[in-house]
Amino acid sequence: xxxSSQLLENAVDQLATLPGIGRRTAMRLALDMLRRExxxxxxxxxxxxxxxxxxxxxxxxCNISDKPTCEICANPGRERALICVVEDIRDVIAIENTRQFxxxxxxxxxxxxxxxxxxxxxxxxxxxxxxxxNGEITEVVLALPATLEGDTxxxxxxxxxxxxDPHLKVSMxxxxxxxxxxxxxxxxxxxxxxxxxxxxxxxxxxx
Amino acid sequence: xxxSSQLLENAVDQLATLPGIGRRTAMRLALDMLRRExxxxxxxxxxxxxxxxxxxxxxxxCNISDKPTCEICANPGRERALICVVEDIRDVIAIENTRQFxxxxxxxxxxxxxxxxxxxxxxxxxxxxxxxxNGEITEVVLALPATLEGDTxxxxxxxxxxxxDPHLKVSMxxxxxxxxxxxxxxxxxxxxxxxxxxxxxxxxxxx
Numbered sequence: 001x002x003x004s005s006q007l008l009e010n011a012v013d014q015l016a017t018l019p020g021i022g023r024r025t026a027m028r029l030a031l032d033m034l035r036r037e038x039x040x041x042x043x044x045x046x047x048x049x050x051x052x053x054x055x056x057x058x059x060x061x062c063n064i065s066d067k068p069t070c071e072i073c074a075n076p077g078r079e080r081a082l083i084c085v086v087e088d089i090r091d092v093i094a095i096e097n098t099r100q101f102x103x104x105x106x107x108x109x110x111x112x113x114x115x116x117x118x119x120x121x122x123x124x125x126x127x128x129x130x131x132x133x134n135g136e137i138t139e140v141v142l143a144l145p146a147t148l149e150g151d152t153x154x155x156x157x158x159x160x161x162x163x164x165d166p167h168l169k170v171s172m173x174x175x176x177x178x179x180x181x182x183x184x185x186x187x188x189x190x191x192x193x194x195x196x197x198x199x200x201x202x203x204x205x206x207x
Numbered sequence: 208x209x210x211s212s213q214l215l216e217n218a219v220d221q222l223a224t225l226p227g228i229g230r231r232t233a234m235r236l237a238l239d240m241l242r243r244e245x246x247x248x249x250x251x252x253x254x255x256x257x258x259x260x261x262x263x264x265x266x267x268x269c270n271i272s273d274k275p276t277c278e279i280c281a282n283p284g285r286e287r288a289l290i291c292v293v294e295d296i297r298d299v300i301a302i303e304n305t306r307q308f309x310x311x312x313x314x315x316x317x318x319x320x321x322x323x324x325x326x327x328x329x330x331x332x333x334x335x336x337x338x339x340x341n342g343e344i345t346e347v348v349l350a351l352p353a354t355l356e357g358d359t360x361x362x363x364x365x366x367x368x369x370x371x372d373p374h375l376k377v378s379m380x381x382x383x384x385x386x387x388x389x390x391x392x393x394x395x396x397x398x399x400x401x402x403x404x405x406x407x408x409x410x411x412x413x414x
Contacts, residue, residue, distance in 0.1 A: 041259035
């Protein structure tokens with residue numbers, strides 16, 4: 001049955017385009033919008049529109065930024081010889097929160113996924129390879145998701161980095177059991193990997 | 208840590224105002240918006256804005272409608288002596304889909320909920336009571352949620368209807384086990400209610 005209002009139908013259709021939101025939830029969101037003050041809804045719509053309309057990306061690391069060069073890239077206190085390659089801005093935030101990384105980032109904007117039609121040229125790989133050959137960089141840290149797509153992307157970038165500069169050090173963030181994790185709860189692949197990648201005790205216990 | 212972009216921060220803040228959406232999901236939605244074509248995002252924002260800006264309600268039943276009188280209220284084939292009271296447009300759609308109801312509706316726009324500060328005057332109760340005293344109506348069917356708030360609202364409306372017209376028939380939709388339901392899976396309250404409300408066999412098996 002079509003809805004009694006084309007306006008409502010349009011809004012539900014559009015809300016249902018959000019990832020993870022079906023038509024039933026979209027209807028709930030639309031009815032919630034109708035219960036709000038008009039100016040609140042306009043603020044919502046304007047914020048979403050403005051994001052897409054005025055978004056800028058850092059010309060160095062490709063992270064979302066309101067300035068041509070983001071605050072991390074512009075910070076003279078960061079190690080400029082070290083680049084950490086991540087999928088998107090969420091990973092930058094997660095790594096920054098650890099306070100364990102003092103280098104620069106490169107935001108790919110996704111990972112290689114043939115199933116979704118995403119190849120290397122759809123990502124910010126060209127900008128990355130240009131950075132790797134500018135003579136400043138000594139190490140690239142690949143911090144991509146531990147998935148098939150993430151591993152494919154790491155494999156591709158490692159090969160490209162070696163082609164660009166055979167002396168460049170390419171590393172990957174460690175995989176293993178979580179800090180605080182009980183062994184019985186760890187999946188077999190991760191546990192197996194953590195055994196294969198074991199380290200001397202003295203290296204493991206240092207901060 | 209604040210985000211590297213105020214535009215992104217605003218969009219995430221606004222997306223996180225949606226019911227059931229936390230900041231983590233809001234960030235995922237915002238990044239999804241950035242991967243879309245600009246015109247797609249503008250269509251999304253405009254549909255949400257237009258809904259709130261131009262929404263109209265049927266002057267008879269208070270349902271969302273693009274016309275002053277909705278299609279159901281304007282349909283001469285519907286029984287005008289019978290009004291079904293529901294919470295919102297989703298319930299109208301659900302009941303219409305059963306094809307078991309040929310009367311008119313009245314959309315309350317919510318249920319009485321003291322916890323949320325929603326009293327009878329925040330709902331379309333005044334319009335309902337005006338309809339009940341126009342001399343056309345013989346029966347009101349209360350089809351509100353089987354919750355504390357729904358029952359409170361039904362109690363209130365039953366009393367108000369009796370005050371307005373003591374001859375008015377007020378009924379409630381039946382509660383009991385679902386069609387196709389196994390007894391062992393039914394909760395105690397519903398099963399108890401279905402036993403207390405048992406009907407003569409001949410009445411139960413008719414369509």
